[in-house]
Amino acid sequence: MSKLVNAKAVKNMPWEECPKGFEGPIWRYSKNPVIDRHPIEDVSRVFNSALVPFKDEFIGVFRGDNIDDIPHLYVGHSKDGIHFTFEKEMIHFVNEKGEAIPDTNYQYDPRVVPIEDKYYIIWCDDLCGPTISIAITEDFKKFVKMDNPFLPYNRNGVLFPRKFDDRYLMLSRPSDSGHTAFGDIFLSESRDLTYWGRHRVVATRGYEWWCALKIGAGPAPIELDDGWLVFMHGVNRTCSGYIYSIGALILDKDDPSKVLYRCKNFMMTPEMPYETVGFVPNVIFPTCALVDGPTGRIALYYGASDTYVGLAFTTVDKVVDYIKKHAR
Amino acid sequence: MSKLVNAKAVKNMPWEECPKGFEGPIWRYSKNPVIDRHPIEDVSRVFNSALVPFKDEFIGVFRGDNIDDIPHLYVGHSKDGIHFTFEKEMIHFVNEKGEAIPDTNYQYDPRVVPIEDKYYIIWCDDLCGPTISIAITEDFKKFVKMDNPFLPYNRNGVLFPRKFDDRYLMLSRPSDSGHTAFGDIFLSESRDLTYWGRHRVVATRGYEWWCALKIGAGPAPIELDDGWLVFMHGVNRTCSGYIYSIGALILDKDDPSKVLYRCKNFMMTPEMPYETVGFVPNVIFPTCALVDGPTGRIALYYGASDTYVGLAFTTVDKVVDYIKKHAR
């Protein structure tokens, strides 16, 4: 059985037991959505966001689509991972010298990854087209942004939660400038977070229908004793739009460009009203996982229909077992 | 503060106070939708329609999508602007000599504009492709249609409620023959409603995301002492279709091709079940405003998901104030 590595206890870990008779690998929180429309003044929808334990609470970076539909990033707080309060002012970044820099036109789909005693924010930013930016914070007040580490067009950058020797590793999904109709997961390396290279293909769209159009990494990879657990989104296309479901991979411990197991099934697909109706119907998009070391419990946060934040639960044992049983 | 000009009292004006704690510029009627599916025999959906005070009641022209999905126009009546009855027979037009003329293949999205003691109907008609037609009525029984005043392809023709010297003014949104993926607002002039010219650009799509794809005028412009208040629709595109929101402009009093204020935010966006689910999900499309002179109250009628008619409220003070505060 795979075991968690480097996973601490999470204080006030949100949790709900699996409903009786439910047989899937992941179950929804019964009081979803945890973030409803209009949680911040002049913000229409919060979704596709990420949080981490921080001091006595949870803190995170949240995508807020303003009342002009343009997304920006906001800091949010929660005592229990279920009820949230938000700061009213969007995040403004500084450069590596600590100087203020101009806001870009939009920012969205942030991930937050702790490495040692710092927090790394990775999001989709505007550099004459959408691509990945990286910032570092220690206090969620000052966010230091790296100097354009990725070329456009790229999205869904997800950093590994520790270095490999002296190198950082990042998953990403190269894209085009629109509602990209393709998407594969790549792995990239860097010694300094600014200069990236030695790119590798990790996993490609297709095989099954539910992920035939594109796939991309979700929360930061979760370290096991024998691999890396990666929740991902997979996209299918119907005559009425895209369907985003949640799936998973287990990558090789030492060389995470190698896929050990790829779950051939989606593990959750849009079914609830808050997932099937909204700004973009039929989207569930995982971006954050809280993992409690002692119990192996996982709280998986996901954007729902580009309108809400949903929460779902599983355990390391259950999910890894499911992936291995249903590997292609 | 802007003041209404030329606005009479509206008898039986529909109204509901703003819910406590609600902060937006426009609030929905709590018993929406005011027109549900199947309001007329053999008509599937009524939406994108317009009414005016007329004698002791409200009367209007309504888009009814028949049970073959083809839209025609119907006369409807209401005592209170909330409950409606409809005539069973679609409108048949006569020419300027009063002779019967063949029905065109379809008619949709009517506006009704009173000028002096006549009522002008402007709608999207078929002339070997969609374009704007105009008819005049005095009694909502006989509708006299002008002789092909616009070339295809055009839509969302909206007449100003009074003449400028000897000229009529019309806003419109030149289009193509399909689900047009662009749209800007133009102004045109005429001395006789049949021959049009001196066209001007008024406002173009873009700037903000919520109106990045197209914009078009909604109800007839509302005259203020220092400008014209124009509610409009703005359209954004997702991977699962178009999103229609409601925004607003204030145009120059004497030269309405000039924009004085353009609200950078949408003022209402699809959120309610009858707005997010239906024939075309995520559409709210304003086409009519009743304005009560003494109180400045506005009752805004809008099509919802191409299936229902919704009603929302605001006041001149509130909406103008909001536009000016959030002008770009």
Add this chain to the structure above:
Amino acid sequence: MSKLVNAKAVKNMPWEECPKGFEGPIWRYSKNPVIDRHPIEDVSRVFNSALVPFKDEFIGVFRGDNIDDIPHLYVGHSKDGIHFTFEKEMIHFVNEKGEAIPDTNYQYDPRVVPIEDKYYIIWCDDLCGPTISIAITEDFKKFVKMDNPFLPYNRNGVLFPRKFDDRYLMLSRPSDSGHTAFGDIFLSESRDLTYWGRHRVVATRGYEWWCALKIGAGPAPIELDDGWLVFMHGVNRTCSGYIYSIGALILDKDDPSKVLYRCKNFMMTPEMPYETVGFVPNVIFPTCALVDGPTGRIALYYGASDTYVGLAFTTVDKVVDYIKKHAR
């Protein structure tokens, strides 16, 4: 008045009277959907399926979209046509010699047609692209598959429930390899179910908007004394996707390539929550009709939003009368 021909009594025929005041030609079962999400282990959605009376129960072939979104066919049972149980293993076909053959990549949208004492399954199969396959069963345990009777790309094959002299007749809708944006109904003949020819155009898309994009046959044609009643789907396209409604044709008794009556209206269009929200919103797709000879009652099964199975009712008298009254 048209009379049913060759229609037996159906034991335990599902039925519910028309709601008072309802004026349309078809009414929904009040407890819809009759098949909800997850009816089979590891199957996400069952829809677009067909059943027949068989011994003391109903038996049928059901499209089940697995938890990888790929569809396969399953046998299902019901005592009352309303509550269903399913076999856990998908159908595996044998060739005409009774030998096992490899499963194709996907199978979907089955119809089941009894002719004399055998049952013919027609579905969309994979032959280097989607096309129509045919299998014969006598016991719903052994399914003998014909040897590639149709070239790609084709869909919605629907067999007539008796031979014409020595010839089988099949309706189909030639397609392309994707979310085909066109579709007309053709008629084909065969003496042996394997070799097909003498193809004829029966009915083409267009005329009305609700079926402007494509049309295709639904359940097996129902024989009347003066024609064939064919329920069909018709598809319209909006800026947010396709809309599938239900319509009908009456074909010539002796030469069913001739349309006697074509109902210019849809007879049912997506309106209920289970029809307007789901994997593909706004789809109702008829695939099966139970017809009770003595009473003329019809129980019409249809896929709803590619997620559920819905049930609706009518009678031969009512529906034929409606078609003739609203024929184009």
Add this chain to the structure above:
Amino acid sequence: MSKLVNAKAVKNMPWEECPKGFEGPIWRYSKNPVIDRHPIEDVSRVFNSALVPFKDEFIGVFRGDNIDDIPHLYVGHSKDGIHFTFEKEMIHFVNEKGEAIPDTNYQYDPRVVPIEDKYYIIWCDDLCGPTISIAITEDFKKFVKMDNPFLPYNRNGVLFPRKFDDRYLMLSRPSDSGHTAFGDIFLSESRDLTYWGRHRVVATRGYEWWCALKIGAGPAPIELDDGWLVFMHGVNRTCSGYIYSIGALILDKDDPSKVLYRCKNFMMTPEMPYETVGFVPNVIFPTCALVDGPTGRIALYYGASDTYVGLAFTTVDKVVDYIKKHAR
């Protein structure tokens, strides 16, 4: 036999007899192209242009694509209609008061039509998208531009060379904002060249393949005693782009919205090297016809592959005879 009406003698009329054995209705000038690449400094290509007899020479308005590919209009001169010199400065227009106005972003495909003692220039101009502009000149030095007579999107405006009672008539081809994939010919009326209305469909694309995609009028209509001769372009689409050929219509003398004869064949199609190779291969696009009254000779100028100007010849007798013989 149809006879020319209102056609004067053309001094120095360009002419070449029909080659022996040639059987088509129009023959090319043997020394084509008459305008080669780079005829003006900093102009890459001249094509789709128009000239008229003026005093002792020919004068005209020419489309010149600059060395940034953007088209502007230039005045050109010729003694013989075969050799040309051009003015170096593009045309700048003045308004009806004679005041200078800003140049629009581009101008292309001009026609020049004399009515009484003035010359009317009609071309495709920029009004927040391409549409038709009109200007009047008496001396080809001062060009007075009408005030936005047409809404976007429109192209290929062609004025009739005389008024009908007090009305001007214009043919045009409503378009979209790109490489429009459709096009039909409409007729519009005006009393003053600025306000236009009473639009009519004249002729639609399709019928034959060579004009299946779009059709548009070419030179000004040529008046006959029993109709109007209109050369037009017709466009077909192949897997490697559009093919522009030359065809013709004869319209009713008194009501030119009626087509008396439509030639079902193209009368010339791209075949020569200067027509099949160039900036846009396989384009011949007629824009000007000189007609010599006494002899009935026609010199037809056409753009070739968006790169050259070609010249072809025919006579009224020959071409009218051909159209009537091959009318659909």
Add this chain to the structure above:
Amino acid sequence: MSKLVNAKAVKNMPWEECPKGFEGPIWRYSKNPVIDRHPIEDVSRVFNSALVPFKDEFIGVFRGDNIDDIPHLYVGHSKDGIHFTFEKEMIHFVNEKGEAIPDTNYQYDPRVVPIEDKYYIIWCDDLCGPTISIAITEDFKKFVKMDNPFLPYNRNGVLFPRKFDDRYLMLSRPSDSGHTAFGDIFLSESRDLTYWGRHRVVATRGYEWWCALKIGAGPAPIELDDGWLVFMHGVNRTCSGYIYSIGALILDKDDPSKVLYRCKNFMMTPEMPYETVGFVPNVIFPTCALVDGPTGRIALYYGASDTYVGLAFTTVDKVVDYIKKHAR
């Protein structure tokens, strides 16, 4: 070494030796094109055509694009396979009872295949969309057309030149209704030329770039002692259109749905002016091969740029050797 089977001597076989130093498997006739523009009155271009030895001459069926761009079929004659004369009237078909039937809207890309003492014409015909028709002639005067043997959409039907037991075999390339962007080769069987079934995939597009978009059979397969030699077209797509090259397959002698050798290279690609410039630039499209039994010489006819007929030469030894050496 493969040997020809069932190949007679061809009287007046066209031939030219391979140019010195030329190393490819096929060489062009030095006086190409053998059919230039306008070979028939009112026919603009002849290409994609087929001929056979017949009595003392060659006779064939030719695609002639009329001066409305619509293609029809014409009978043509030649003494030497290089100079041609054509009948002026297009072919009109009769039904199996010998009765006249209406001409379809278009006919194109014919192949002519002798089997025993009859000649089979296979071409792309109109049946509410393009598909394959078949006719039989004995004298090239009366052409008896089968009753709609194929459903739309299909093209490039190529019959095998002898029966397999009691069955005819046909290669075809299922298509869509436009400029189809995909294409694979299928094999179908029939006992009577009207009813077809037992379809098989033979070869699919892709593998190499030159045939990445689509592939289709060219002339009738040439019988060898150990297989069937099939020339084919392969299509690549650039940013300026499709490129059609010539390739080849060798199919299994007894089961020609099996590919023995597939040449990974094109064997000829558009290079000459008459191949790279014309109605559709960069197309060479083989449709006919004359094979001289005693010498093994092959005269390969191909359409060039949808405008001309070109002729190329090779020998069975040379071409089979090349295919085997470059098989994938």
Add this chain to the structure above:
Amino acid sequence: MSKLVNAKAVKNMPWEECPKGFEGPIWRYSKNPVIDRHPIEDVSRVFNSALVPFKDEFIGVFRGDNIDDIPHLYVGHSKDGIHFTFEKEMIHFVNEKGEAIPDTNYQYDPRVVPIEDKYYIIWCDDLCGPTISIAITEDFKKFVKMDNPFLPYNRNGVLFPRKFDDRYLMLSRPSDSGHTAFGDIFLSESRDLTYWGRHRVVATRGYEWWCALKIGAGPAPIELDDGWLVFMHGVNRTCSGYIYSIGALILDKDDPSKVLYRCKNFMMTPEMPYETVGFVPNVIFPTCALVDGPTGRIALYYGASDTYVGLAFTTVDKVVDYIKKHAR
């Protein structure tokens, strides 16, 4: 006047004086193309290639499209820069340890840049989609390839010919996976050629029509005392495909992400038969410049219609003067 910096004398520099009366900034070699079709056995076309002075000759890396249309890279030699011989075997790369690595599926559009005593090859390579690779050679026999320095999708990587302090600089044009319909020039930095970051926008498509669709760098930048001269391609789109012309930029000496001058005109556009006819008509694509230090002469090599290599000439004085005069 700008002066060349770091430019050595080129032995046997190819050269031809400007033709009399020619006024443009660049003139073609009178004996173009310098590389015709089939220059290498089994290679169909050589184009978009680069050479450098090397010992007593010129040596380079050439794109050769094989007879399956797939491009690979070949070493070529020339004594005079006009006549070429090629090695028959495509280049096989080794990794940084000198070990053989598998050939990727395709390689194209190489640039060759000398820095100090090594030669850097930059080309478009396959990494699960097209992107930029880099290799180093000292002898044009052993080519050491960096470990995946760029993510897909990217093209037209062009290295600066010297380091800036300790950093290499690269221009590139991020793309999508097909015939990319957009393209802007970015600048990236690296300390080691493998890890890249600090990306900047340099110049964007648009402004003028000739480069409205995309722009990309051509040969390595040429160092001047006051800037960097960069020849580029600019692309326009017609209804029959893309048009590639040649333009130029002058970048800031110290911060080449800044554009000092951008020539608003193209400097050469497809006009000659070898440029307007070929595999992709209307393409001229500059990839290499030889610069003779003492004289300032430039020999500019460009791919022509994806089929040939053309050669053109200018001088530093002439071209810089032209750019500055026509800067936007």
